[in-house]
Amino acid sequence: MEYTRQEIADIILIQPKVFKDDRGFFLESYRKTSYSAAGISGDFVQDNHSGSTQGVLRGLHYQIQSPQGKLVRVIAGEIFDAAVDIRRSSPTFGRWVGVCLSAEKKNQLWIPAGFAHGFYTISPWAEILYKATDYYAPRGERTILWNDPAIGIQWPLVDGNPPILSPKDSAGSSLADAELFQ
Numbered sequence: 001m002e003y004t005r006q007e008i009a010d011i012i013l014i015q016p017k018v019f020k021d022d023r024g025f026f027l028e029s030y031r032k033t034s035y036s037a038a039g040i041s042g043d044f045v046q047d048n049h050s051g052s053t054q055g056v057l058r059g060l061h062y063q064i065q066s067p068q069g070k071l072v073r074v075i076a077g078e079i080f081d082a083a084v085d086i087r088r089s090s091p092t093f094g095r096w097v098g099v100c101l102s103a104e105k106k107n108q109l110w111i112p113a114g115f116a117h118g119f120y121t122i123s124p125w126a127e128i129l130y131k132a133t134d135y136y137a138p139r140g141e142r143t144i145l146w147n148d149p150a151i152g153i154q155w156p157l158v159d160g161n162p163p164i165l166s167p168k169d170s171a172g173s174s175l176a177d178a179e180l181f182q
Helices: 032-037
Strands: 002-005 012-015 019-021 024-026 046-053 057-063 070-076 078-085 096-102 108-111 115-121 125-132 141-143
Touching (some): 046 115, 057 078, 070 115, 078 125, 096 108, 115 125
Antiparallel strands (some): 012 108, 046 125, 057 115, 070 108, 078 096
16 A cells, blocks of 8 residues: 655545556455554444446535544545635644545545535546445534635536535535534
């Protein structure tokens, strides 16, 4: 595995070693000892699988109670994955990191607890798998607006069209009004 810390050092892009031959490929998608050595800690307790059509934007989500670290990978298609530091005491508070994750690249992104997370589907269809360090807790779930100008995420919108949002994501809070981590 190759681990690359992003502009916000807590966010880590992971590129697994892929072994290919005429039959196909093999890779390790997770090895606890290797990930721990790279600074990705915590026990994963839940796996999630999501599918989205092109133009769907999900996020920016987080849980204020039972905060989750997430290890995200794409098994079909391509997404733009974004994480926003929402820890008030952090020197990178309010800053964001965005990377393209794809089935072709087989890369992953580690997003620790204390970040809001969202993704935008670039390809006609994408399927995302992610491991979480805590269980989904709907009462603690919060959403920050995907287009909050105070954050300024540069989403790669297909043909400049507005994203397809759920009602929950359309009604998210601004960063200034959101319940955040200390």
